[in-house]
Amino acid sequence: MKKDNKRVIYWLLTGCLLIFIMVLVGGITRLTDSGLSISNYKLITGTVPPLNDAEWQQAFELYKQYPEYQKLNYHFELEDFKQIYFWEWLHRVIGRLIGMVFFIPFLYFLLTKQLTKSTIKKSLILMGLGAFQGFLGWYMVKSGLVDKPDVSHFRLAAHLITAFLTFAATLWVALDLIYPNRKPIEFPKFRKLIIISFIILIVQIIYGAFVAGLKAGLLHNHWPLMNEGKFMHHTVYIFEPFYKNLIENPSGIQFIHRTIAYLVVAFIIILWVKSKKLQLSKLQQQGIQSLLIIVFVQFVLGVFTVLLQVPLWLGVAHQIGAFFLLSAMTFTLHRFSK
16 A cells, blocks of 8 residues: 555544644633643543532532632632633643544554654654653643633743644644655755744734733734824833743733734735846745735734724634734745745
8 A cells, every 4th residue: 555645644634634623722721711721631531521510519629629710700600610621621622632533543553554754753753842841731730720710821821832733743744745846945045044934923823922912912902003093002011020021921922912913014025026136936826826816815814803802703714814823934934835
C-alpha cells in the first residue's frame, strides 16, 4: 500500500478541524466564564456528565468549595451551574476525542506501514504537542482553584497558543503530503518577510489571550483612540516596575494588542505590494490574497469587539478570525518553502 496516502492526509485534516472546533468551544467557555465549573479531572469517568439529580447536586456541591462560587457566583442555583458546566464539559470531551483521533489512526497507519519515517517522526511530535496542550489545560484550571476565581492569564495564553501552534504544525504536515514535490526556495528574502509576519501574528495571538485572561477588552471601548481621546491612555503605564505594564496591566495589554494589530495589517499589506513584483505561482498568489482579505476582516472584527464591549458572538468571531489568519499564514509560508 502506498505510504502517506490520501487517508493519511484526511486523518491530519480531520485533526485540524477538531482542533479548530476545540478552540472555538474554548473561546465560548472563556467568554461565558465556564472554565472553572469542573474542579476535578477524571480522564475516563469525566467523559460522562452527571446523569441524575443526585449526581448534579454532588457536582454543584464540589463547585461550591472553590473561590469562583464563594466570591463571584454565590447567587448561583443548580440551573445556573448546569449552563456553565456544559461548556467546560464539552471542551474537555473534544480534547479527549482529539487524542483518540490522533492516536488510534496513527497506530493503525503505523502497523499497516502506511507512513514514511519522516511522517512518523512528525506525527509523534504532533501527539507530543497535543499531550502538552492537555497538560496546560489542567495547569491553567488549577490556577483558578486556589485564591482568586480567575485562571492565570499567562497559563491561559500558553494553553491557547499551544493549540494554535499544534493546529499550524498539523496543517503543515498535511500540506507536506498534499504537495509532495520539492523545489529550491525561489524568493528567500520574501520568505523571510513572511516568517517575520508569522512571528508578529503569534505575538498578537498571545496578547489576545492576555486581553481575554484579564478581561482587558472591557476597558477603553473607543476606537481609533482610547478613553479621553488619547492614543495612549495614562493608565497604560501605571505599574512599577515598568515591564509589568507590558504583561500584567490590563490597560497596557489592551494598548499593545491594539498597536500590534496595526503592525500585522501593515506587514500583510507590504507582503501583498511586494508580491506584485514577483512571478508567483497561482497557489502563492492565492495565499497572499487570502491573507489580505482575512486580515482586514479580522481587524474590523477586533474594532467592533472593543466598541461593543466584547459580546459573546463577536468575541468568538474574533477568535475564529485569528484562527483563519494563522491558517492562511501557515499555508502561504508553506508555499514559499521547499
